[in-house]
Amino acid sequence: MKPCNQCGKCCIAYSDGGLSTTTQEVEWWALFRPEIASYVHQGKIWCDPETGEQLSRCPWLQAEVGSVPLKFGCTIYHDRPEDCRHYPIDLAQMSKDECEMLEPRDLLHPNRAQQRLDDLMADSRPSSRG
Numbered sequence: 001m002k003p004c005n006q007c008g009k010c011c012i013a014y015s016d017g018g019l020s021t022t023t024q025e026v027e028w029w030a031l032f033r034p035e036i037a038s039y040v041h042q043g044k045i046w047c048d049p050e051t052g053e054q055l056s057r058c059p060w061l062q063a064e065v066g067s068v069p070l071k072f073g074c075t076i077y078h079d080r081p082e083d084c085r086h087y088p089i090d091l092a093q094m095s096k097d098e099c100e101m102l103e104p105r106d107l108l109h110p111n112r113a114q115q116r117l118d119d120l121m122a123d124s125r126p127s128s129r130g
């Protein structure tokens with residue numbers, strides 16, 4: 001299990017209507033980050049602030065200029081949705097999404113790999129192992 005290399009695959013895959021938010025998050029954004037709240041429409045993220053239509057790509061995803069291979073960053077990193085904070089949850093999800101944190105040997109030792117993943121994610125979410 002490697003640290004995230006900011007390949008951006010997860011953000012690109014899930015920001016096309018695959019992310020969810022909570023009422024509390026939307027209320028918090030409305031109070032403290034109204035520019036983020038403007039991309040929420042009827043509880044859905046991320047939507048065009050003018051038309052309310054679902055965007056096909058997250059407006060906060062930004063490529064780092066000059067990075068080779070290309071790296072992506074989140075311009076609302078500290079205020080991003082819980083849903084984003086929790087990714088990746090487990091090896092099955094990473095395997096399906098071709099997450100680049102996953103190494104071939106992780107699949108041979110899934111319990112150890114999950115523990116390492118939970119350690120890497122400790123600042124973002126609770127452990128998936130309870």
Ligand code: SF4
Binds near residue numbers: 059
């Ligand atoms: S809000 Fe940030 S972490 Fe979430 S999909 Fe967009 S760029 Fe990725």
Ligand code: SF4
Binds near residue numbers: 008011087088101
């Ligand atoms: S797919 Fe995996 S390696 Fe790529 S940005 Fe997302 S978490 Fe990081």
